[in-house]
Amino acid sequence: MSRREITEDDIESLAVGAWILGTGGGGNPYLSLLNMRVLYREGRRVQLMPASDLGDADWVGVIANMGAPLVGIERLTDHETIARAARLMEEHTGRRFDAVMGMEIGGGNGIRPLMVAAHLGVPVVDSDTMGRAYPEAQMTSVAVGGLKPCPLTAVDVRGLESIVDTVPTWKWAERIVRKICVEYGSTAPTCQPPRTGAEVKKWGIHGTTTKAIAIGRAVREAQRTHGDPVAAILSVEPGRLLYKGKVVDVERRATEGFLRGVARFEGMDDWRGSALHINFQNEWIVASRDGEPLAMTPDLICVLDAVSGEAVGTETIRYGQRVTVIALPGPDIFLTPEGLAHVGPRAFGYDLDFRSVFAS
């Protein structure tokens, strides 16, 4: 795969695919999609490049919006503001970016790097640092790799700008930027610590934008032809169908600034008589069938609308919804002991040894 222009149709598919890879979190990419439609209508175009085409010394901006998805649907995401976070980093470091990439492919952040790229006139790298969505800044491949956790920038549409120049660890980065984000009104476009081309090539999770587009395209095609959208996903991804059922209960609670809880399901079709519950912290973390762990992070647990095949978020899942649950394989980097220490079930407080759905 070499560098190519991302088409408008690709972005429509990316919105659907990124929401699925968000594994319940990351916020619906719809508003990011609308921003990209605006930029493309203005004639701007974005190039997608494989990480392998980066020079070792290239300077890559890592883009992410932090905050509560609920705030994001009132203070609508704006391509100018997220671009400002990247420019602020350029000014602070005194270096122009050669390319940008996303911190997480899952949810609205799967599209935001494209907005920045359209403004800066640089390509988007077909890589991210989560391969999905995760709630915290240290839950990334670059944190697993022990790369430098600073500097970071955060901006607000009213002209507030913050630079976090020095923090010793990724957990500190998470704590400090989270505070800034809350003061801004719980939404903050950020530029995460920049990476060199060599770092991206070594520690990035590759091909994730292409993957999200392929998943989204499969779902949209199935919708158009009245096919089975879930089967379509499984035809382009080595995933596994876990369950079909209806939501019978959703219990949510806010602890330490996150949305935690459990969604319970009753089986339909082949799963009739079998109960499923999925614990979540912003994203779906551990799924258990009839009390036995069935799938867990870092495997991706994707809860999908049984009819449309589109993702169902932890904030929006409701009683009575009919869903299909699938698992997709987690990125290899998170399957290592160091990776599991960052994002395995114990990193979320579950006393479980990671066992992949795909192990058998």
Add this chain to the structure above:
Amino acid sequence: MRRIGIDVGGTNTDAVLIEEGRVVGAVKAPTSQDVTTGILDSLKKLAATGVLRGADGTPKKVDGVMIGTTHFINAVVQRRHLTKVAALRLGLPSGASLPPFCDWPEDLATLVRGGVWMVEGGHEYDGRPFMPLDEAAVLKAAHEMKAAGLRSVGISSVFSPLDPSHEKRAAELVASVIPDAAITCSSDLGRIGLLERENAGLLNAALADLSRDTIAAFEKAIRDSGIAAPLFITQNDGTVAEASQARRLPVYSFASGATNSMRGAAYLSGLSDAMVIDVGGTTTDVGQLKLGFPREANSVVKVGGVRTLFRMPDLLSIGLGGGSHVVLDPLSIGPVSVGYRLLTDAIAFGGTQLTTTDVAVAAGVFDLGDRTKVAHLDAATCARVFSEAARLAEEAVDRMKTEAGDVPLIAVGGGAFLIPEKMAGVSQVIHVEHGDCANAVGAAIAQVSGECDQIFKDMTRVEAIEAAQQIANDRAVAAGADRATLLTIESEDMPLAYLPGNSVRVRVRVVGDVAATA
């Protein structure tokens, strides 16, 4: 309590009179092109049955006339009778890249978009001001709207469900410049989600003229029929609004037809938790009653291609009805239907198209048309057709069920004969008297609701839910409900992700009977 319920359907306008919990009169009149004539005709027909007069011949006192209509949603879907709207959003500098109308289908936006103004204002998630309201900019916008000849205005503001003060102040300022402006504030339409709430507000503003004219025509039809009773318009969620509120917020009447039939089914059967199957001429709608109200759709509802957050019943529609085409070899039913041409096109009525109604006539289910014309359909063939219809219905019911166990199923609508007495996953199939007028019955018995959906901070969960309940109660009473009858039918709380502290979003909905008029 004595009420008249009217449902304006695609084919018929049904009217029923309910007295002390009993249906005492039910009539059907053809729906007219102008809708209003059909209503007047149905009321005349109802009066002709004598049920509107007491034993001594004096007119009975009617407490209310409840009308369900698809007039407003049809205007949007068919792009007719829409007013040009000035959109005013308070929220700069946020959201500038996604202005009002940004996700509307272009044809509808072109019809409705009279102009877009964005000024500073709005609030934060916790109620702090996001930016002070730029009153000078609002006044400037108002003068520009006036110069452009715009009189219908949709105002939206960031986090206005939490704090509507900026929207209300802006409305005052606009009204000071354009005194006869019809103004819709998005905070009157509920939920968190700026774009969807704003869209609802803009659609509402686009219906301002149609709404004013239609409600006035409804009132005239009632007056002309000699009935002295207030007019209520049924809402998407099975409740009613007083005519004055419905005139102001017509978008809430969008999906009332299907809702009314489900509510009517609940009333006629006496059940509050059941599945409902409404078999019409062309389609069958399946929904679920919870506490006597239809379960609402979860996701974003598109109206005429516009994303909104309307409260709409969660329905599954399949192409099965009394007019559905039947093919015998290989056996298939629908989705094509003869529709309103049943009485001319179906074989039993001298036509050439085999329909489910012909099969019912052949099987002796009812005595309609000319049975000799369908004599070629033997008992085994009829049984095969009925069993295929039952299979389609069974599948639809199963897809809509949210419980594993068997549940009761209420069958209503003119095509309810297609629903057998026994079905898999169903504990009991209930056919009810007046089931063919279930929608008008649902209109007659509609209640009043109040809703609260906002974020509470630094309260316990219980306190927040109580506060929300109080707001919802007050809103229901303001909408005409009798406080003593209020009942909470939905309560949902959601802590805000990523935020520290006890921020919780609570949504509560209450319903109550319409307060008796003085």
